[in-house]
Amino acid sequence: MMERAEPAQKLYKQMxxxxxxxxxxxxxxxxxHGSSLSVSRVDGSMKLIDxxxxCSSVRVPKIRTIFGVVGMLKLVTGSYLIAITERECVGAYLGHRIYKVVSLNVFPCDHSLKNSPVEQKKVETEFSGLLQVAERTTGLFFSYDTNLTLxxxxxxxxxxxxxxxxxxxxAEPRFLWNNYMLEVLIDNKLxxxxxxVVQGSFHYFQAAIGKEIANVTLIARRxxxxxxTRMWRRGxxxxxxxxxxxxxxxIIQINGYTSSFVQVRGSMPFLWEQIVDLTYKPKFEIVNPEEAPRVAERHFLDLRKKYGAVLAVDLVNKRGGEGRLSAKFAGSVQxxxxxxxxxxxxDFHQVCGHIHFERLSILYEQIVDFLEKNGYLLLNEKGEKMKEQTGVVRTNCIDCLDRTNVTQVNT
Incomplete structure (x- = not known):
């Protein structure tokens, strides 16, 4: 088992x-037995109270149970507290319980609106309506005991x-979904x-390997x-x-050993877009093509700093609009x-079609040397590092969905 990191002050698990x-x-x-947190419904200001x-006949509170404070959002005039009102335990990450957010609630702190100009009230109402998107956000996961962003x-x-x-x-800021919403709480030292909280997916299950039982964890951090959204955000x-x-x-844990293998995916790293219209497949447009090499260089420099060596696997078609993007990608990294x-x-579609995924062995033969050289993390029963991963495979298709999924699973 890995050594557990115990933060100086533990998170409250139920409130x-x-x-x-x-x-x-x-x-x-x-x-x-920690201090309670008071949040003003007038302006969202916060303070700890003992x-x-x-309660009184005038101050009759509504009481509910929450399982975490996601953060606070400030709009034009009002502030809005966001909290987890339902959760579900979905497994474990390196021995720590992981929860899925089942329900988020937004609690308005907007009494100051009463004295605001009409135009501000109108804008605030429009913006606050957008917060319903936060309440409906799916794929949110968290842990009270370990850092799920890492x-x-x-x-x-x-x-x-x-x-x-x-x-x-x-936390790794790239994968901290509520990074911005936590700022007010950070300022108040809470x-x-x-x-x-991270957004993505989390799956935990057990699998039989011979006579042994392995604990398997699959996690995706967005x-x-x-x-x-798809088509509107590209490149x-x-x-x-x-x-x-x-x-x-x-992550696979078996007989006290822990292994971890990380991959990444992402859109092609230069400036391009898709002008959404009524056609089934809107055309791809490359923006500022002269900037492509510089943007790609910055992207891969960032990946190298974070992961080490990088192998980019481009799965798009060789012909048509996708072919133009692939050619620009290849040229940008030369x-x-x-x-x-x-x-x-x-060319995934050309080689594998829609059913012959076994032909991914052709790709594997081309990259097996990279995989063997850069390895994976392996910890022994004492949590000591026996191997480490020194590089990452970066996979893309157009939407980083089906073709990327199949290829990553086979990798």
Whole structure:
């Protein structure tokens, strides 16, 4: 088992939220005996208090149980507290329980709107309506005890001092879904309330390997940079951050040993877009083509800093609109190819069609040397590192969906 990182102050796992007319009071009820948090419903200001205010006929609170504070959003005038009202345990990550957010609720702190100009009220109403999107967000996961934003290797490599920091300070900002929403709580030094949340997927199951039982964890962490919906968000921004970037990790624990293998996916790293219209497949447009090499270089420099060597596997078609994008991708990386940066094109549809996924062995033969050289993380029963992963495979198709999924599974 890995050594558990115990932060200096643990997160509250269960709380009671009192809805008074002029304030929300969040009271820890998990036996930690911590201070309660008062949040003004007028302006969203926060303070710690020792006791929950007394109730009266005038101050009759509505009471509900919450399982975490996701953060606070400030709009034009009002502020909005977001909390987890339902959760579900979905498995374990390196021995720690992992929960899925089943329900989020938004609690408005907007009484100051009463004295606001009409135009501000109108804009605030429009913006606050968009917060329903937050309540409906799916694929949110969290842990009270470990940092879900970090891969097993990054967790293992944390220094002793870092392991004592609150979980939010250990977190990888790229995968911290509520990074922005936590800022107000950070400013108020509310560490026990600061719950890191990731967006992606999490699967935990047991599998038989011969006579042994292995615990298998699959986790995907979605990057918070360059977010957007399919077709509307493509390519990279000028800083090299790409759309649909996801880190995927497979962890296997058996007989006290722990292995971890990380892959990444993301849109093609140059400026391109798709003008959405009524056609089934809108045309692809390359934007500022002269900038492509610079943007690609920044993207791969960032990947090398974070993962080591990089092997880019491009799965798009060789012909048509996809072919133009593939050619631009290949041309953009020519000046940065080296022992640490490789590019491989594999026309998935041409080779595998829709059913012959066994032909991915052709791709595997082309990249097996990279996989063997850069390896995977392996920890023994004492949590000591026996092997480490020193490079990553970066896979893309157009949407980083079906073709990428199949290829990553086979890799």
């Amino acid at each position: 009671r939220l009192w809805e008074f007319p002029d304030e929300y009071v969040i009271e820890p009820t998990d036996g930690s 006791d929950v205010p007394e 891969s097993a290797q990054r967790l293992h490599d944390l220094g002793d001092e870092s392991k004592l920091l609150p979980l939010w300070r250990q 560490d026990p309330y600061l719950l890191p 990057c918070t940079r360059r977010n957007g 990279a921004d000028p800083d090299g951050y790409v759309a649909n970037f996801v880190e995927t990790e497979q 000046n940065i190819l080296s022992d640490d940066v490789r590019y491989v094109h594999f």
